Amino acid sequence: MDQLLSGTGDLPDGARAERRWRRSERHLEPPSGSGARVMEKATAMPDLSIEGLTLALPALADRSHAVQDISLKIGAGETLCVVGESGSGKSMIAHSAMGLLPKAVKPVRGVIRLAGLDVLSLDEEAMEDLRGREIGMIFQEPMTSVNPVMRIQDQLLETFEAHNLLDKGARKARVIELLTEVGLPDPPRLAKAYPHERSGGQRQRVMIAMALALEPKLLIADEPTTGLDVTTQAQILTLVDNLREKRGTAVLFITHDMGAVAEIADRIAMLEKGVMVEEGEADQVLGAPRHPYTRKTRKLLAAVPSLTPAQLPPLPDEAAVLSVKGLWKVYRKRGFFGVAREVRAAAEVSFSLRRGETLGIVGESGSGKSTVGRCCLRLIEPDGGRIALGDLVLSELSASELRRQRKRIQMVFQDPFPSLSPRQTVACIISDGPVAHGVSRHTAFAKGRELLALVGLPEQAIDRYPHEFSGGQRQRVGIARALALEPDVLMADEAESALDVSLQAQILKLIKDIQSRLGLAILFVTHDLRVAAQICDRIVVMQRGKVVEAGETASIFAAPQHEFSRQLLAAVPGGRRFGNLPTRP
Structure with a gap:
């Protein structure tokens, strides 16, 4: 079992029993x-x-x-x-x-x-x-x-104060000891930071320390x-x-x-x-x-996605619906005396996406994958590069011109609950986009009912509010809203990450079914390599804002060329039980 836990081999007979025995022996030690x-x-x-x-x-x-x-x-x-x-x-x-x-x-x-x-x-x-x-x-x-308004060290100190344990000096020393124990870098500096200044993984480690x-x-x-x-x-x-x-x-x-x-x-x-x-x-x-x-x-x-890439039908050789070339995006954090720090979220990122194709952008948190996706929609303004929808160069459009063209590229957000208005019924949520682009409310409502059937929701859901649905159902509403404008490109930003495996399987199947019916091009941003293996024709692997590897999904999963790609695949939890890990060259 230790080999399975470390991801270094198959489960040996009797290993779990041996592990339990070692635990019992450990508790007998002084x-x-x-x-x-x-x-x-x-x-x-x-x-x-x-x-x-x-x-x-x-x-x-x-x-x-x-x-x-x-x-x-x-x-x-x-x-x-x-x-x-x-x-x-x-x-x-x-x-x-x-x-x-x-x-x-x-x-x-x-x-x-x-x-x-x-x-x-x-x-x-x-x-x-x-x-x-x-x-x-x-x-x-x-x-x-x-x-959010307390420094990390103060929140840990509060634990000891609430239980009246240790003196002031010992409490501060224990805070640094705890942050060190959970593997956080530079604990004295991190202890003085606020939660929003740390990554998701670091915040989770702080929670473990608490x-x-x-x-x-x-x-x-x-x-x-x-x-x-x-x-x-x-x-x-x-x-x-x-x-x-x-x-x-x-x-x-x-x-x-x-x-x-x-x-x-x-x-x-x-x-x-x-x-x-x-x-x-x-x-x-x-x-x-x-x-x-x-x-x-x-x-x-059965719903756990396998790491073995799915056998997807070949795609026709068509011109790119979405093309990105040399995309740059730098976030700047300003101090009192000018620019204090720059974070390069995207550097010289290039890729293309064809009709009927699903392109996955994968990487760690902070790799820049969501930034790239949002730049493609110009929800975030890029600092450089060219983004084109067919012959239309999105990166050069004015705000008013962009507003008219937004219907051609739509987004399914990671968490549907905050992205759906709690005060609107599903009918309004789905129809507002088409109405804003000149479609009559009556026609938009009729289209909304058709889309509900397409995403597998009952017709009576049209008059319900978002809080009356489960997480998976809300995600279906989000997909219906994105499809209401009949886009050329659908971007899914971690659209499955907060769902359990059976709901994930349903949403992924739904997306592929809709794609086959409508011929959509899908830009699929995810950190879940199992999901990428099942839905993506090609993948782009990003690390620290750069594309380190790109190609056919099956080829990259079978023989990743970049060390970072190999690290990502090797880190997938339970990879040896639920899917074959790549053969290392």
Whole structure:
């Protein structure tokens, strides 16, 4: 199993048993240093025990219970992955253990025991003392879980102040120690930064440091790698696993990413609509489910995209619909006395896109891929280069001329919820674009109904608001809105990254079906190489604003020529279980 976790080979027989044995041996060793408290707390009793947990939903919900009759146990040094689609109830289990349930969700049965205490019976003051000391949590989106107007060090110091631990000098020293432990560069400098000044991966590491500050027995990680690029995902997974090894911490890992599950899970619990349908050792659940006809287990495993590129039909040799040549974009951060820093987001980027083709732009966070896509739409003004839609040079158009031509290139955003007006019905959201370009409201509404059918939504959805849809349904509304203007080019910016694997599969199939019907050219920006393998005819690999490799998807995945391309492919979580990694030259 260690070979699988490190991505260096296939799963050897008995490796997981050996790993568990080594863990048990480690807990018998005499503790020393800061880990002494953790080892002292480790006992034969499970760190977290959930028995018969049932959580009731409000009357108007689509089902009566968020979770029903859930029983789980996690021991010291063990990682239990709770897996399921959006809405399966997995995050509700985590929030129950933390005492952070929404007011509308009520526990009606069951017991949650942590450190010998029944969590559900504790008042808020007792839970505040328990949080941090005995249980820590890494939230899915760190930017919404930290204070944007407080420096990073102040937010970590607040943890010690709230629990009245250590003196002022020791607190500051411990903050630097924690930031160092989670692998952040230049901790003294980073500690003085604000959250928005750090990358997504660094913010997630700060969240991990906050969760581990008081050395809790149990660490809950709620979708900690969702939306991160593959190299950052690999770093976060390795970090969590190493901290578990070092501290003997029990880890409850909430995720829909089966690749991440294959990397770190000791045991897996599968949920469907609040009901546990499968629970057991990771090898057994992933490799040989006890219930092969259980729809959830089979559906989730089958939906994991493979790293082996799909066999896509050959494309006719046509002129480029979109061509980009020598694109430059530099972001400038100004200080009090002029330009303080420049970040080169795109440098001499060139590519072309033909009708009916899907071109993927892949790379790490900060590689410039989204900047390039937004420059193509002139949502961001490029600093240099030529962008053309057929014979029309977009980069040379005035604002008024560009407004008339925008319908020819449309965008599907990463997160549909903030990109859809909460005050408008789907009818208005889809029809506003055509109406702005001279189409009558009646005709636009009729077209909207046709588009809803095209993206697989019922006709009655036309009168609903965005909050009344699931994440996958909102993404379908976003696609319908983009198609309403009958564009030549559709740009999808991480359009699948926040969705679970089964919803991803549905959205990707939908995009390919629409493309085949309408002959769309698609510019697909993604950090998910599995998705790129299944949907893209060609890919462009970007690193630090530059194109380091470009070509047919199958060729690059089979024999990547650039070292960075090889690193990206090797970093894909669970690559050896869910798809063949490239043969290294």
